[in-house]
Amino acid sequence: MAAALGVFPPFAVIIPGFSVVTEFQCLDGVRWITPVGNAPEAIVVFLTSPAPLPPGMSLGIYLAREDDGAFVYVGHLSNTRPSTILRVPSVLLNVNVPVRLVLGVSQEKQEDVANLGATQEQPLQQEQAATKLVMAERIVDDMYNFVMSYGRVLSADPSDAQSEETVYLPASFVSRWRERVLTKMRKDASFWS
Numbered sequence: 001m002a003a004a005l006g007v008f009p010p011f012a013v014i015i016p017g018f019s020v021v022t023e024f025q026c027l028d029g030v031r032w033i034t035p036v037g038n039a040p041e042a043i044v045v046f047l048t049s050p051a052p053l054p055p056g057m058s059l060g061i062y063l064a065r066e067d068d069g070a071f072v073y074v075g076h077l078s079n080t081r082p083s084t085i086l087r088v089p090s091v092l093l094n095v096n097v098p099v100r101l102v103l104g105v106s107q108e109k110q111e112d113v114a115n116l117g118a119t120q121e122q123p124l125q126q127e128q129a130a131t132k133l134v135m136a137e138r139i140v141d142d143m144y145n146f147v148m149s150y151g152r153v154l155s156a157d158p159s160d161a162q163s164e165e166t167v168y169l170p171a172s173f174v175s176r177w178r179e180r181v182l183t184k185m186r187k188d189a190s191f192w193s
Helices: 112-152 171-188
Strands: 012-015 031-038 042-047 057-065 072-078 085-086 100-109 152-155 165-168
Touching: 042 057, 042 072, 042 100, 042 171, 057 085, 057 112, 072 085, 100 112, 112 171
Parallel strands: none
Antiparallel strands: 012 042, 031 100, 042 085, 057 072, 057 100, 152 165
16 A cells, blocks of 8 residues: 555645635545535646655546545546646536535556546547537537528429529528527526537
């Protein structure tokens, strides 16, 4: 087991809108936890100790919902990476109800943290790509429905096999659609869900 860093953690946390968090419950000299409160979009974690971490060691950073306590790896700190900005994973969030989180930090071997990061990175990239695809499909569907409801459709020329239906729409309507979508997003960013 690695040398314990002690009761006082060598790091601090910034949660947007709050003072810097420096008080943590020490579990065993190499693991600390603190309540985060309602889930923010992102959290900043940084090293504060003037002494470096022990050679070959990192601090693994985890988040868990208060209601289930199942920690999810979200990032790490090391002597070569003394600060990080972490986005809260969507698996920990609920768009209908505010979710309260707990932050956990654990001293671990750099190889172990690197393996955690590698196993988490690919599913996260796949999840982000899938989310972007779903959002793009919803935006395109919304625009299509808007255009079809306000545009003027001219039928295809029955005597010309190459002709297709044509939709005419004033350019100002595209601006109107854009403003409508932006207004909805400002009121409720999850309205696409």
